[in-house]
Amino acid sequence: MNPQRYTSPPDRAAYNARVWDIVRQIPPGKVATYGQIASMVITAQAAGTGDPIPAAYHAWGARWVGGAMAACPADVPWQRVINSQGKISLRKGKGSTEQRCLLEAEGVEFDAHDRVDLRIYAWLPSPQDLSSKRIHLLSD
Template sequence: MEPFTENVIKVIKSIPSGHVMSYGQIARVAGNPRSARQVVRILHSMSKKHDLPWHRVINAKGEIGFQDEELFFTQKSRLEREGVQFKGKNRVDIEAYRYSPVCEDSM
């Protein structure tokens, strides 16, 4: 497994309940700020295998990115159960719920 992939997995696993991170933020913390799309691929292909809290990852606007209604509802429901409140249908106040690891540059 590539070091970046390992770092992405560690970062995602570190997101505590009731918090979120954006794809770009995860990429930056994992060591490659221009790899937000790679974070998406890692989440898609490795969430089950590594038991990742995929529902805590949203886009930079604070929105759930799924177009599929079932996945959208699953993600929103999981976040709400963790205490995350939504503005409108799909937007989280990302500043209020953003998880920022203490040492973003050292993961």
């Protein structure tokens, strides 16, 4: 019924690396959504290449971020990435307990519907934050 169709970024490895770089900037106690991360990658891509962004980046970016998280290195705070509804999305069937515990340990609270209030906990980096830290959004 819901054939989760996928597509992939032109360069999966490079895309994943950029996603991880961004996720590493999320401070403890804050969260970001897949879509938010995807937008940052798009911004970086546009700035780095000057080329227009293919529509697929907008349509599939969030899922590519999910794919990147599925293979992230140990130093990436994967638990701080949640879905746009403020809920934890985990791989099919697996519990979200671990991710929730990690977030609660950082001070993130969940409501009765297992949701995080993004108005409070969303990571809202300013352009300055991104450029002053070490996100090499511009490829090289």
